[in-house]
Amino acid sequence: MDFEFTSDQLELRDNARAVLAGACPPSLVRSVFEGNDDGGVEKLWSTLVELGWPAIGVPEADGGLGLTFVETGLVVEELARVVAPSPFLATVTQFAPFVRECGGAGSPWLAGVAAGELRGTLAQGEIAEEKDGSSYRVFGRATHVLDAATADEIVVVTRGGAFVVPAAAAKIEPMPVIDPTMPMATVTFADVRVDGDRVLVEPGDTRGRAGVERAMGEAITAMALSCVATCRVIFETTLEYAKVREQFGKPIGSFQALKHRFARMYLEVEKASALAYFAALTIAEDDPRRATAPSMAKAAANQCQRLVVTDGLQLHGGIGFTWENDLHFWLKRAKTCDFMFGGGAAHRAYLADALGLNPSAKVLQFP
Numbered sequence: 001m002d003f004e005f006t007s008d009q010l011e012l013r014d015n016a017r018a019v020l021a022g023a024c025p026p027s028l029v030r031s032v033f034e035g036n037d038d039g040g041v042e043k044l045w046s047t048l049v050e051l052g053w054p055a056i057g058v059p060e061a062d063g064g065l066g067l068t069f070v071e072t073g074l075v076v077e078e079l080a081r082v083v084a085p086s087p088f089l090a091t092v093t094q095f096a097p098f099v100r101e102c103g104g105a106g107s108p109w110l111a112g113v114a115a116g117e118l119r120g121t122l123a124q125g126e127i128a129e130e131k132d133g134s135s136y137r138v139f140g141r142a143t144h145v146l147d148a149a150t151a152d153e154i155v156v157v158t159r160g161g162a163f164v165v166p167a168a169a170a171k172i173e174p175m176p177v178i179d180p181t182m183p184m185a186t187v188t189f190a191d192v193r194v195d196g197d198r199v200l201v202e203p204g205d206t207r208g209r210a211g212v213e214r215a216m217g218e219a220i221t222a223m224a225l226s227c228v229a230t231c232r233v234i235f236e237t238t239l240e241y242a243k244v245r246e247q248f249g250k251p252i253g254s255f256q257a258l259k260h261r262f263a264r265m266y267l268e269v270e271k272a273s274a275l276a277y278f279a280a281l282t283i284a285e286d287d288p289r290r291a292t293a294p295s296m297a298k299a300a301a302n303q304c305q306r307l308v309v310t311d312g313l314q315l316h317g318g319i320g321f322t323w324e325n326d327l328h329f330w331l332k333r334a335k336t337c338d339f340m341f342g343g344g345a346a347h348r349a350y351l352a353d354a355l356g357l358n359p360s361a362k363v364l365q366f367p
């Protein structure tokens with residue numbers, strides 16, 4: 001397994017960073033936080049579509065670019081660095097993998113994602129299904145569904161199977177969030193009828209459930225990459241601030257005690273980043289370790305954000321608490337990524353179970 005980025009991957013990362021520096025400035029993020037966005041989010045999404053980013057992980061047979069999950073991860077990371085408000089995470093790393101892994105090639109939904117004409121998301125929670133002739137009826141509720149309000153289609157994972165449900169068939173209620181660049185909703189399915197062509201995994205299909213687990217690994221890894229990228233910006237911003245903020249006539253970054261804290265922050269970010277890209281590589285190469293690598297990545301990302309968010313805020317002093325300082329954009333994004341798709345304790349328990357160390361641990365359950 002080669003941990004070095006190729007020249008093409010580095011070029012993709014550098015180009016993405018350059019584009020987003022102009023397409024998603026802090027002023028756009030602030031406008032979303034203050035509720036006065038004037039079409040900036042849609043303009044940003046149009047830019048991403050023009051660049052072909054939604055097509056990165058879609059197979060060429062479905063109109064996509066057919067690149068690996070590593071390339072997807074690089075784009076996820078750059079979007080997180082600027083706290084970009086876009087449906088990329090929900091559509092490309094949640095909806096599309098489930099359709100690809102469970103539905104196979106030739107899906108009109110994948111073609112729609114690749115063309116930037118379809119937005120999707122993932123819903124799972126207290127949702128059940130019931131056979132009704134050649135169709136199914138889906139009923140229940142899912143909370144914390146990312147970008148549900150703007151989605152066209154929703155992959156619904158029930159107790160037994162997985163389905164694609166039109167967003168218009170569900171009741172979508174926006175939830176209060178600390179990071180409005182990641183809008184979430186409670187989605188209720190009141191006896192929604194799902195025809196056979198929208199069934200991704202038939203209840204009882206063990207092979208199909210394996211596809212669900214593979215797709216879930218991509219969603220978890222993408223969230224870990226997003227969290228770590230946000231933490232890296234917090235670390236970099238705090239380090240630069242420590243070089244100019246003075247106490248007792250010296251920059252606070254020159255104090256030995258703070259140097260130790262910065263060293264610890266740096267190590268946590270690097271460790272979490274390494275594990276996140278290890279997980280991305282296991283997915284890209286279909287390595288057997290992909291069954292556990294996403295949980296390793298998410299556990300490390302969650303531990304990283306706990307330290308970096310706390311120290312980043314504290315080392316900024318009083319200014320870190322102000323609305324006028326942009327720091328809170330990244331702090332809130334990191335905290336939001338933390339609870340999405342399970343916390344560190346849940347993933348560590350899952351890993352212990354996978355290693356046979358904790359047989360009583362339950363399979364991961366996410367809202």
